[in-house]
Every structure is written in C-alpha cells, then in structure tokens.
Amino acid sequence: MFDDLDARSGLRTEATDTVLVGLDGRWVELDLTVGHAKTLRDFLAPYIAAAQPGAAPPALVESKEKMTRTYAAALRAFADERGISYRTQKKAGGGIGGYYYGIELRRAFAAHLAATGQVVE
Numbered sequence: 001m002f003d004d005l006d007a008r009s010g011l012r013t014e015a016t017d018t019v020l021v022g023l024d025g026r027w028v029e030l031d032l033t034v035g036h037a038k039t040l041r042d043f044l045a046p047y048i049a050a051a052q053p054g055a056a057p058p059a060l061v062e063s064k065e066k067m068t069r070t071y072a073a074a075l076r077a078f079a080d081e082r083g084i085s086y087r088t089q090k091k092a093g094g095g096i097g098g099y100y101y102g103i104e105l106r107r108a109f110a111a112h113l114a115a116t117g118q119v120v121e
Helices: 034-050 069-082 103-116
Strands: 017-023 026-032 087-090 096-100
Touching: 017 034, 017 103, 026 034, 026 103, 069 103
Parallel strands: none
Antiparallel strands: 017 026, 087 096
16 A cells, blocks of 8 residues: 555555545545654644534444445455454354454445445445
8 A cells, every 4th residue: 555645746655544534525535654644634633623523424324234245345355455454253163254344444445435436235
C-alpha cells in the first residue's frame, strides 16, 4: 500500500495509515504516511473541534444483516491485503466455523467500496 499523496507525484512511499475523510456528502479513503496523516489531522483539528456532531453516512453504519459469502470473502481479501486482523471461530473438528469482523474493519471496507464505486453482492 502506497501513500496516495506521494503517488500523484510518481513516488512509491509506503503508506502506514488509512484515513477516512468526508466532505459535502462524499467520503474517501486515503492511504498516507504517518507524517501526511498527522499533517491532515492537524490541519482539520480546528474545524472538527468547532463542528456539530453528525450522523454516520449510511454505508458506514453497522449492519446486523447476515453477509453473503461473496461479500465476506471480499471483506477478508480487503483485510488480508492491508494486514488487518479478524478472528476466526473454530469448529469442534478443527476447521473454521466462522469469522468475526470488527466494526472498524466493516466500516473501512464499506468506505473503500463507496470510494472506489465497487459493488459486492
């Protein structure tokens, strides 16, 4: 994963942070270095401090609905590509009985889908 800001200049700097940013109803996901993420957060801090609380965008609200196998596989691939961990539940016989995806991972994946325009059924 490379820093999106540096990539615009043709550089391939390793990104260490993924930042979700929303403005005027548009949400984007930025892969940034620690320094770029800090610069962005520092710049936005006074605006965020002065802002009124708002609702999360609909795509980022936790869903209680069961995921399709295709969606779950895409979510695991997204997490694996970024080194994000999730828990497995073991069956008595030793196989994998299921997975647990935390809300942060689910929100990051939903934001990624919204930012890239991907649709996973």
